[in-house]
Amino acid sequence: MPPAPRRAASRSAIPQVSWRAPQPAPIVLVSGPEEVCAERAIGGIRDYLRAEDPSLEVSDLRADDYAVGELLALTSPSLFGEPRLVRVAGVEKCTDAFLAEALAYLEHPQDGATVVLRHTGASVRGKKLLDAIRAGTGDGIEIACAAIKRDADRFDFAAGEFRAAQRRIAPAALRALVSAFADDVTELAAACQQLISDVSGDIGEDIVQRYYGGRVETTAFAVADTAIAGRYGDALIALRHALASGADPVPMVAAIAMKLRSMARVAGNREPAKQLAARLGMKDWQVDRARRDLTGWNEASLSTAIQAAARADAEVKGASRDPVFAVERLVTVIATRAPYGA
Template structure:
C-alpha cells in the first residue's frame, strides 16, 4: 500500500493496492507523518518479498552501517543471487556509505528485474538532504509521505482507512475520531480498523464511534459542551457529574468546554470581520460547526462564561475549593449563553 498526497492544496490520501509491484531498484521513503512513513516502508517491504520470494531480506540501519556492509548486502550470496535491503535512518549515513549507495543506484538504474532491491527510510528534514538529491539524480524513486498536520488531512485519512476496509463513516463520526485521536495517527488508524471489525453498520455513525471513546475526557467534554450550548442544561450537568464519578478530572472537562467557547468566539470574530479564517487557525469544519451555534451569543455573554470556567479551573487547582459545584455553575451559565438573570 502507498500513501500519497494528491497535491499541495488537496490533503486527500490515495490508498494504493497492497500488492503494488516494487520495480525500482532503489526506493526512498521520505519524511511526513511517522506512522505513514513506517506503514509505507512495511508495505513496500512486503510487496518486494511477495514479488521476489527467493531473494534474501537484509535489514540495515544507516546509523551503524558502513559502505562495506552495504556492498555485501546488495551483492550475491550463497543463499540468493539478489536481496531485498531495507535501510532505516538514511539521514544518518556517513559520506562513504552515501557514496556506495549512489554508485549502486547509478549502476543498477533500469535493471529492476536483476538487481537487488533497496528500500530506504528517511525521517525528513535537512539532515541527509544532499544524499537524497544525489540518489534521486542517480535514478532512485522518491516517495514523499504527507505530514497529516492539518485537520482536513486527518479527516481524509479516516475516510481512506474506512475505504481500505470497504466501509464508510459519517462526517460527524470521522470528526469525532480526529478530535480525540488526531494527534496519534497510529491510534487513529487502529480505532478505524477496530470499528470496522466490531460493527457491521455502513456508514459507521457518531454513536458507534463514541462507544469506544466515552472514556476519553475530551469526548465527554464535547458532549457536555454541546448539550449546554443547545440549552439542555440538565442533560449537560448529568453527563458532567457522571463523568466525574467515573474518575474523569474536572480540569479535563473544563478544557473541553473552554475549547468550545474559543471556537464560538473565533466564529463570531470571523463573522464580524475582526479576523480572517486563516488568522483563526481552525479548520473550516470547526468554524462552520461553531457558526451554527452563534445564535443568541454576545461578547458579554462569552466573557462571563469564560470567567466562570476560569473560576472553576482555579477551584480545581486549589485546596478547599469545590470544582464540581463551580463547573456546574459554569455549565448553567453556558446553557443560557452567559445571560445574567434579570
C-alpha cells in the first residue's frame, strides 16, 4: 500500500503526494517544472492502475491543441467498463475550450476514470482550473515537482534514487556522481538508474569513476575543487577540458561561487559538523568538505576570491564580451589566492 498522502499547507485543500510514491485519484494535478519527477509520477500512476487491472485504457491529449468534447469522450465508460487513464499535457498553455470543459468535468468526474493534468508552472494560464482542483473540486490530489536547482537538492535527489532501489552508495561516490551531472537532472537520473541496473552490491567511488570518470574530470565542480586546492595548472587544464566539452561559463562560475560561500559560512566556526549543518541548512558532508577546502586559506584570500566570483558572475551574464576570460581570471585568483596579476 502507498504511504498515506499528507495535507498541504493552507493554499491547498487537497492531499499532496510525493512523486516517488504516486497514487491515483479521479483528478491528479502534476505541477511544477521538474520534468523528470513529473514523468516518474505519471508513469507510476499508470503502473499502479495497470497492476490493479491490466485492461486499463490509456489515452493522451494536449490541452493546447484541444478538440471540443475530447475529454468527455475519453473518460466515458466503454462497453466493457475498463478503467481509463487520461494524461493531459500542456495545461499551462490550454485553450479556452479545454479550460471550460475541464472545469465542468471537475463537477462531475466519470466513474472509473483517472485524469492526470500536467501543468509546468511556466505560465499562469489555467490558474482558474488549478485553483478549483486545489479547492477540492473533483476529488483530486496534487503531485508537486519542484525545480531541482541547488547542489543539495541534486544530492538529495540522487540519494533518493538509490534509497528507493534499496541500494547502498558510498558518500564519496554519490558526490562524484552528482558533480558529474550537475547541470542536467535528467542525465543524473539516468546515470543513477544505470548504476542500479548494472552494478551488483554496494557502489563505491571507483565504480562511479569507471563509468563516468571522463565526465567527472571536466565538470564545473572539478574545476572548482582543483582551483580551491591551489593546483593552478591542473585547474586551468580542467577548465579548458570543460569548455572544450561544451560547458557553459555561467553554471561554472555559479559552482565555484557556491563552494566559496560554503567555505565562508563555516570559516572560524568550531561547532560539531552535525550541529553546524543543522543550523546553516547544510548537509554534514558539506560542512566537512568546506572545512577541508579551507586548508591554506585565510580571511583576506577568501574575501578576495568571493569578490572575484561576484565580478565573474556579472561578466559571464553579459557585463563582459569575453566570458571565457572572466572564468579563467577567476580560476587564477582562486588557485593563486591572490588578486589577478599580483
